[in-house]
Structure formats: structure tokens, C-alpha cells
Amino acid sequence: xxxxxxxxxxxxxxxxxxxxxxxxxxxxxxxxxxxxxxxxxxxxxxxxxxxxxxxxxxxxxxxxxxxxxxxxxxxxxxxxxxxxxxxxxxxxxxxxxxxxxxxxxxxxxxxxxxxxxxxxxxxxxxxxxxxxxxxxxxxxxxxxxxxxxxxxxxxxxxxxxxxxxxxxxxxxxxxxxxxxxxxxxxxxxxxxxxxxxxxxxxxxxxxxxxxxxxxxxxxxxxxxx
Amino acid sequence: xxxxxxxxxxxxxxxxxxxxxxxxxxxxxxxxxxxxxxxxxxxxxxxxxxxxxxxxxxxxxxxxxxxxxxxxxxxxxxxxxxxxxxxxxxxxxxxxxxxxxxxxxxxxxxxxxxxxxxxxxxxxxxxxxxxxxxxxxxxxxxxxxxxxxxxxxxxxxxxxxxxxxxxxxxxxxxxxxxxxxxxxxxxxxxxxxxxxxxxxxxxxxxxxxxxxxxxxxxxxxxxxxxxxxxxx
Amino acid sequence: xxxxxxxxxxxxxxxxxxxxxxxxxxxxxxxxxxxxxxxxxxxxxxxxxxxxxxxxxxxxxxxxxxxxxxxxxxxxxxxxxxxxxxxxxxxxxxxxxxxxxxxxxxxxxxxxxxxxxxxxxxxxxxxxxxxxxxxxxxxxxxxxxxxxxxxxxxxxxxxxxxxxxxxxxxxxxxxxxxxxxxxxxxxxxxxxxxxxxxxxxxxxxxxxxxxxxxxxxxxxxxxxxxxxxxxxxxxxxxxxxxxxxxxxxxxxxxxxxxxxxxxxxxxxxxxxxxxxxxxxxxxxxxxxxxxxxxxxxxxxxxxxxxxxxxxxxxxxxxxxxxxxxxxxxxxxxxxxxxxxxxxxxxxxxxxxxxxxxxxxxxxxxxxxxxxxxxxxxxxxxxxxxxxxxxxxxxxxxxxxxxxxxxxxxxxxxxxxxxxxxxxxxxxxxxxxxxxxxxxxxxxxxxxxxx
Numbered sequence: 033x034x035x036x037x038x039x040x041x042x043x044x045x046x047x048x049x050x051x052x053x054x055x056x057x058x059x060x061x062x063x064x065x066x067x068x069x070x071x072x073x074x075x076x077x078x079x080x081x082x083x084x085x086x087x088x089x090x091x092x093x094x095x096x097x098x099x100x101x102x103x104x105x106x107x108x109x110x111x112x113x114x115x116x117x118x119x120x121x122x123x124x125x126x127x128x129x130x131x132x133x134x135x136x137x138x139x140x141x142x143x144x145x146x147x148x149x150x151x152x153x154x155x156x157x158x159x160x161x162x163x164x165x166x167x168x169x170x171x172x173x174x175x176x177x178x179x180x181x182x183x184x185x186x187x188x189x190x191x192x193x194x195x196x197x198x199x200x201x202x203x204x205x206x207x208x209x210x211x212x213x214x215x216x217x218x219x220x221x222x223x224x225x226x227x228x229x230x231x232x233x234x235x236x237x238x239x240x241x242x243x244x245x246x247x248x249x250x251x252x253x254x255x256x257x
Numbered sequence: 258x259x260x261x262x263x264x265x266x267x268x269x270x271x272x273x274x275x276x277x278x279x280x281x282x283x284x285x286x287x288x289x290x291x292x293x294x295x296x297x298x299x300x301x302x303x304x305x306x307x308x309x310x311x312x313x314x315x316x317x318x319x320x321x322x323x324x325x326x327x328x329x330x331x332x333x334x335x336x337x338x339x340x341x342x343x344x345x346x347x348x349x350x351x352x353x354x355x356x357x358x359x360x361x362x363x364x365x366x367x368x369x370x371x372x373x374x375x376x377x378x379x380x381x382x383x384x385x386x387x388x389x390x391x392x393x394x395x396x397x398x399x400x401x402x403x404x405x406x407x408x409x410x411x412x413x414x415x416x417x418x419x420x421x422x423x424x425x426x427x428x429x430x431x432x433x434x435x436x437x438x439x440x441x442x443x444x445x446x447x448x449x450x451x452x453x454x455x456x457x458x459x460x461x462x463x464x465x466x467x468x469x470x471x472x473x474x475x476x477x478x479x480x481x482x483x484x485x486x487x488x489x
Numbered sequence: 490x491x492x493x494x495x496x497x498x499x500x501x502x503x504x505x506x507x508x509x510x511x512x513x514x515x516x517x518x519x520x521x522x523x524x525x526x527x528x529x530x531x532x533x534x535x536x537x538x539x540x541x542x543x544x545x546x547x548x549x550x551x552x553x554x555x556x557x558x559x560x561x562x563x564x565x566x567x568x569x570x571x572x573x574x575x576x577x578x579x580x581x582x583x584x585x586x587x588x589x590x591x592x593x594x595x596x597x598x599x600x601x602x603x604x605x606x607x608x609x610x611x612x613x614x615x616x617x618x619x620x621x622x623x624x625x626x627x628x629x630x631x632x633x634x635x636x637x638x639x640x641x642x643x644x645x646x647x648x649x650x651x652x653x654x655x656x657x658x659x660x661x662x663x664x665x666x667x668x669x670x671x672x673x674x675x676x677x678x679x680x681x682x683x684x685x686x687x688x689x690x691x692x693x694x695x696x697x698x699x700x701x702x703x704x705x706x707x708x709x710x711x712x713x714x715x716x717x718x719x720x721x722x723x724x725x726x727x728x729x730x731x732x733x734x735x736x737x738x739x740x741x742x743x744x745x746x747x748x749x750x751x752x753x754x755x756x757x758x759x760x761x762x763x764x765x766x767x768x769x770x771x772x773x774x775x776x777x778x779x780x781x782x783x784x785x786x787x788x789x790x791x792x793x794x795x796x797x798x799x800x801x802x803x804x805x806x807x808x809x810x811x812x813x814x815x816x817x818x819x820x821x822x823x824x825x826x827x828x829x830x831x832x833x834x835x836x837x838x839x840x841x842x843x844x845x846x847x848x849x850x851x852x853x854x855x856x857x858x859x860x861x862x863x864x865x866x867x868x869x870x871x872x873x874x875x876x877x878x879x880x881x882x883x884x885x886x887x888x889x890x891x892x893x894x895x896x897x898x899x900x901x902x903x904x905x906x907x908x909x910x911x912x913x914x915x916x917x918x919x920x921x922x923x924x925x926x927x928x929x930x931x932x933x934x935x936x937x938x939x
Binding site for chain 2: 516628629632633634635637638660661672673674675677678679683687688689694697698700701703704705706707708
């Protein structure tokens with residue numbers, strides 16, 4: 033169980049501020065997941081940073097506030113069934129550049145993992161979220177678009193989840209059929225932000241004018257950079 | 258710390274932690290007014306108040322705003338996270354903006370008003386309280402609601418009224434789907450009166466109470482299979 | 490030549506009878522009590538008491554401390570018990586008001602706590618129980634902030650051993666006028682409680698819920714988190730992460746007033762491995778005994794209590810055993826000052842049970858007035874006599890506990906440790922993580938979690 037945070041910059045002039053805007057959202061999710069933290073940062077390519085410990089340490093170590101870019105998705109982890117290790121940190125990467133962060137728990141991931149392993153897919157961790165990520169990667173490799181691939185997750189994965197996914201050009205979100213785990217989206221002027229709890233977004237410039245909503249269950253929302 | 262400006266006690270969430278703020282609110286004399294500034298999505302503001310005071314939250318509040326309350330009036334000029342007015346007993350919680358999930362969950366009494374939209378599981382497990390939402394609500398509204406009233410000025414999401422007991426739901430807009438054991442019933446004059454009174458109290462003027470859809474329990478889940486009598 | 494009838498091992502008479510029953514009624518069996526089948530238990534452990542390597546305390550003379558402090562970490566007013574044996578949550582509704590009051594009086598007399606249950610707090614219960622733990626359950630039946638403020642601790646119930654992952658149940662015959670009013674339900678409905686809380690969906694949100702309860706109680710009292718024993722190592726760690734002051738782990742032998750038999754018999758792990766796993770999880774987090782551990786599920790004797798403490802519990806909770814002490818499954822009523830005990834064997838037979846095998850709490854027809862809402866049946870339980878029995882029982886358990894602890898050389902029962910125990914079976918050795926008696930072999934040691 034965890035906190036998620038994401039920020040997509042749609043206004044090129046604001047790209048230098050990506051890190052400065054994302055860092056406080058990310059850090060505000062620390063109480064939901066104090067065990068470890070991770071971030072995928074998109075700009076010129078994608079960088080993945082993850083480490084055991086609180087988000088504040090990671091943002092300081094990588095000087096996130098000084099970094100620009102188009103998009104970042106981040107995760108603070110309260111470990112459930114798999115170990116607190118760097119390998120168990122989100123984001124998980126599908127292929128070269130598709131990042132996924134997850135809040136929730138999948139109830140049939142062991143079976144999906146076995147099925148994928150039988151087709152030759154290999155895994156870096158024992159984490160349930162990685163299974164979902166590998167599943168997405170398979171769909172994308174088979175030619176599906178991001179929205180289509182994400183929309184098909186409920187066909188295979190059972191349980192509770194809010195999934196936040198990014199590619200070099202898009203960010204997308206999906207919640208489980210019961211909408212169990214939280215997500216708040218704010219569509220602002222020049223940016224789209226996502227967090228598990230609203231307070232993480234409350235300091236964004238222009239938040240009062242943003243369109244703020246909770247995505248409905250099974251509704252895939254995508255945004256382009 | 259609390260400081261008095263005119264006759265309103267001003268508390269600053271940017272300075273004080275939640276416990277300090279709630280203690281200050283509980284220490285107010287009956288009839289007093291307080292304002293919480295810089296709420297910025299803080300959770301658990303104005304929780305468990307049990308005397309007649311009025312609390313205005315400036316900005317957006319987090320989870321459980323005004324929850325477990327009795328006799329107090331809590332007003333938020335922005336939006337709130339999950340569970341505003343949760344387990345309310347009496348008094349009111351009013352949200353000018355939108356509300357997250359489980360708004361008014363298991364409220365035993367009192368009034369929860371949302372002027373924007375409310376999320377999933379609005380009025381879940383409702384036990385006699387009244388919840389009025391000017392806009393739309395998410396899925397599983399009034400799930401397992403036992404008593405009380407949910408009034409929705411906009412649309413209702415999937416699974417409305419699943420496993421309802423004796424609570425009543427009124428919806429002005431469209432209902433995506435009804436949940437198990439929920440059914441649409443004809444509006445009576447009494448229903449219209451109840452809805453009008455609730456809309457008035459909530460300050461809604463956009464609802465035509467005579468054209469509401471009323472949802473109640475079909476009561477088919479109240480007992481296990483009757484043939485089995487006492488054998489289970 | 491006539492042959493001896495040959496029963497089937499796969500389909501013995503009881504299984505055949507059950508299939509006939511299911512094929513008659515078309516739904517699962519519902520019943521009270523806990524798992525009836527045999528599972529590895531504390532009976533499979535024995536203490537290595539003192540001889541030459543260690544000195545015992547004088548059994549009848551030297552003082553031994555049984556004081557148990559729950560929630561000292563964060564709460565302004567921790568729950569201080571004179572004995573490490575508490576009464577588990579059982580609702581008014583499932584139990585009669587008389588039974589609840591008798592439990593409360595007995596617990597107060599020995600300086601321990603009782604716990605409310607799924608249905609709220611009655612004034613009689615608050616009056617009778619000097620130390621009362623107030624449960625916050627998924628249903629929130631009768632849950633009020635006023636009762637919260639007079640509670641001595643709050644217990645967020647995630648699940649229970651009889652039905653981890655399931656909600657409670659109270660059949661219509663027990664949903665009488667007062668019970669229905671307390672729970673805001675129509676009289677006579679088959680109440681099926683929610684399995685999930687209405688306002689949080691995981692440990693990340695539970696953390697905020699626990700903060701809410703702390704605000705509503707002004708941080709005065711401890712917050713417990715209770716769960717059925719399934720994925721114990723993870724669940725205990727998550728409860729701590731969510732802010733629990735005390736973790737309560739209820740093993741699969743734990744009882745219930747009414748639940749599906751399939752739940753009671755086929756879910757969760759026994760209390761024996763659950764204690765060990767829970768204690769290990771707390772040690773991993775370096776909070777063992779700072780966050781206290783209460784275990785429950787099939788605790789019957791002072792030996793069970795001592796073994797649970799030795800394996801790492803700070804206290805135990807008893808439910809079914811307390812009801813049995815009240816008079817559950819006795820052939821006679823308590824009697825009172827005006828009338829002698831009355832034989833009620835026929836009433837057991839009418840339920841399809843006998844004194845000693847009854848699990849018909851769900852029917853509300855309890856022959857001895859404990860799990861009923863029927864005024865005539867309830868009158869069969871004399872509160873004074875029943876509470877005296879429970880008081881005697883709690884004192885007996887405590888004496889058994891201190892006897893074993895003194896013999897192990899402890900001046901405080903909480904100084905019992907796993908090294909005081911060995912196992913009599915390979916299964917118990919593996920589950921408890923102690924050596925098989927006469928060997929140094931701990932099966933599975935070092936195999937890691939879970």
C-alpha cells in the first residue's frame with residue numbers, strides 16, 4: 033500500500049520547473065509509504081531513481097527540485113507482501129520507457145506471473161506491481177496503444193489498484209472496478225498532476241483554478257505532454 | 258496559536274498541528290466561531306466536536322473533515338478529501354467545492370452538504386443522517402445505507418443503493434445503474450416534502466423535487482431463503 | 490452371510506449428513522463457536538521448568554507480577570490490567586445483556602477489561618466493566634463519538650479468527666427491538682455486516698483513520714488493531730505502520746456468534762504459529778513489547794496463557810472460554826436465590842445438540858441464557874452467579890499461569906520466553922519455532938518468512 037504522485041507538463045515554458053513542482057507532491061505522500069521511494073523522470077529520455085527510505089531523502093539525493101522535464105511519476109511504498117528492497121521499489125519499467133506506479137494489491141498476481149513466466153517473461157522482483165507492468169509491456173509490444181493496454185489490465189489482474197503510467201509522450205491513470213484506492217487528478221494551466229491525496233497538490237501554482245476530480249472506476253484517462 | 262480577531266477565533270494550519278487545532282476548537286465556548294486558515298488538504302480537521310460552535314475552514318480540507326461530530330457547524334469553502342462528515346451524529350458539515358469518497362459514511366444524524374460533486378460510496382452505511390449533493394455522485398452511492406436520506410442534484414454512478422435497508426435516495430439526474438436489491442419507487446407527496454425541505458436546508462435551488470427518482474430497498478435480501486426457516 | 494457395514498473414510502456419517510443438509514436447504518451451514526477440528530495447539534508444547542540450571546520461585550509464597558500495560562507508547566492513559574487475560578469482543582445482540590453484564594463484573598473484579606462487539610456499547614456494559622475496549626467495526630452499528638469518549642481503548646477490527654475476510658452475522662431471531670434500534674436495522678432482519686470498512690481501504694488509509702480516532706479521543710486512549718490470523722507477518726507490520734498501539738491477532742480457533750461453517754473451519758492459521766509469527770514481525774520492526782501483542786483463539790487454560798506469553802504475546806483474549814465459564818454447554822441453568830438450577834438438557838436436544846457439543850449460538854435459543862435475546866431464556870442466567878463463575882475462572886487461569894512462570898524462575902509472567910518451551914510434535918515445533926523435545930531440532934528454522 034502506498035502513495036502515488038505524478039506531474040505532466042503540457043506547457044513547454046514550464047518544463048524547467050517539473051522537478052520543483054513535483055518534489056513537494058512526492059514528498060507529501062511519504063506518510064502513505066515510508067519504506068521506500070521511487071521516481072521515473074521523463075525529459076531527454078527517461079531516468080529511474082529508487083531507494084529504500086523516505087521520499088525526502090531521494091528528492092534531496094537527486095536534487096529533484098533542480099530538474100526539468102516533461103513528466104514524472106513517483107511512488108512512496110508501504111510494503112505489503114514483498115521485501116523492502118530497491119528492487120521492490122516502484123516505478124517498474126515496461127520495455128525501455130514505460131513506467132508504472134501502483135497503489136493497492138493484486139489478488140491473483142502469482143497466477144499471472146506464472147502465465148507470463150511460461151511465455152518467457154523474466155522478472156526482477158517478487159513484487160505484484162511488476163507483474164502488472166510486465167503485462168502492460170507485453171500488450172504494448174504487441175502493438176496496443178497506452179490507453180488500450182491499460183484498459184485491458186482488469187481483464188487479467190484481480191484486486192484493488194490505482195495505476196499511474198507514463199511514457200515519453202503520455203501519462204495515464206486507471207482505477208479498479210470498485211475504485212478502492214484513492215487518486216486525485218488536477219488539470220491545471222500547463223500541467224496535469226496526480227496524487228493519492230489532495231493535500232499533496234494544494235501548493236501547486238494555479239491549483240485553485242484547476243479542474244480537480246477523482247477518476248471513476250475503470251475509466252482510463254490519458255494526457256499528452 | 259489561537260488569536261481573537263473581531264469575534265472569530267483564527268487558527269492557522271500552517272503553524273499548528275492537527276491536535277492543537279482540534280483542542281482549540283473543543284475549548285471554544287458554546288456559540289463561538291472559529292476559522293481555520295491554510296488548511297491545504299489537512300486531514301482530520303474539526304473531528305469529534307461535540308458542542309455548538311461554528312468552524313469555517315479556509316481552502317481545501319483532507320480526509321474526515323468534521324467527522325464524528327455532534328451539534329457543531331463545520332463549513333469548508335473549498336473541496337474535501339474522503340469521509341467528510343463521517344459518522345456525524347448531529348450538526349452539519351457543508352462543503353462549497355467537491356467531496357471525495359465515502360462522504361457522510363455511516364452518519365447517524367445531522368446534515369452533510371456538498372455544493373459540488375461527491376465521489377464513490379457517498380452515504381455508504383448511512384444510519385439516519387442526511388446527505389445532500391448538489392452535483393453528481395460516484396459509484397456505490399448509499400451502499401448498505403440503513404436509514405436517512407441521500408439527495409443527489411446531478412447524476413448517480415453505477416450500483417446506486419446496493420443492499421439498501423431503510424434509507425431513501427432521491428436523484429434529480431440520471432442513474433447509471435441500480436445495485437442489488439435497489440428499486441425505483443413512485444414519489445409520494447411526503448417524499449416531495451422531504452426533498453424540498455432538504456434542498457432548502459442545503460441551499461440548493463436547482464432541484465425540481467416533483468421530478469426526482471426515488472430509490473429504496475426491494476427488501477429481498479432481508480432474510481435468507483424463507484424455505485430454510487430456522488435451519489441455517 | 491451378513492457382513493459388517495463398511496463406512497467410508499472419505500464419506501463418513503457426518504459428511505453424508507452434512508451433504509443431506511445442504512441438499513435440503515440450498516445454502517451454507519451457519520453456526521456459532523470456533524473451529525471444531527483438531528489443529529496443532531499449545532497442548533503440543535511443554536515447559537522446561539527449573540531444576541539445577543535454574544531456580545524456581547517459591548510457588549505459594551514469592552510475589553510474581555502479572556500487571557500488563559497496553560498502549561504505553563503513545564496514549565496519555567494506557568490500559569493497565571492486573572492480569573494478562575482480557576475478555577474478547579462479543580456484542581450485545583450476539584450475547585444477552587445479562588451475559589455481557591456478568592462478563593463485565595467478573596473482569597472488573599479481577600482488574601481486567603472486556604470488549605464491546607459489533608453493535609455498540611450498552612450503558613449496563615459501561616457500568617459493569619471498569620475497563621472497556623470499544624470496537625470500531627466495518628458495520629459501525631451503534632458506533633458513536635460519545636461512547637468513543639468514554640472508552641478505555643479503541644479496537645479497530647479488521648477481521649477475526651473465525652472469519653478473516655468476512656463480516657459478522659446476526660440472524661433475525663436475535664434482532665429484537667433493542668438490538669435493532671441500537672444497530673439502526675429493521676427488527677428481525679438477518680443482519681449481515683460488511684467485510685470492509687466504509688471509509689478506508691488499506692493500511693495507507695487506515696493510518697488516517699487511526700489518526701481520526703486519536704483526534705476524537707484527544708490522544709488519551711490506546712488504539713488496538715485486531716485481525717484474523719492469515720498473512721500474519723505482513724499484516725502485523727502493516728498494522729504497526731498504520732499506527733496501532735496494540736496488535737490483536739486472533740487464530741483460526743477463535744469463536745463467533747454466527748458465521749458460515751466453511752469460514753470457521755477452512756480459513757486462517759492456528760493460534761500457535763500466529764503468535765510466533767506476530768512476535769517475529771514485531772521484533773523485525775524492533776517494537777516487540779513497545780507495541781503490545783494480544784493473541785486469542787482457543788485459549789482455555791493458564792497453560793495456554795503461559796505458552797502464548799512465552800512465545801511473545803503481552804496478553805491473551807478469551808471469548809468462548811469465558812462463555813463456557815458463564816455456563817455455556819452446562820446441562821443446568823445457574824439458578825438464583827429464589828430457585829435452584831434447572832436441568833435444560835431437553836432444550837439442547839431440541840436444537841440438535843447436547844450439553845457439551847452445543848454451537849447453536851446463531852439460533853438465539855441458548856438453553857442457558859447466554860447467546861439469546863429471548864427474555865425467558867435470558868432469565869435463566871443469574872448475573873451474580875454467572876459473574877462469580879467467570880471471576881473464579883479468571884483467577885484460576887491466573888494461578889495456573891503464575892504457577893508455571895514461578896516454576897520457570899520468573900518474577901514477572903512477561904519474562905517467559907520461547908526458550909522455556911519445547912514441542913511434543915514435529916508440527917508444533919515447526920509452527921512455534923521451538924525445538925522438538927529431546928532434540929535441538931527446530932523444523933524449518935532459518936527458512937524465513939512467511
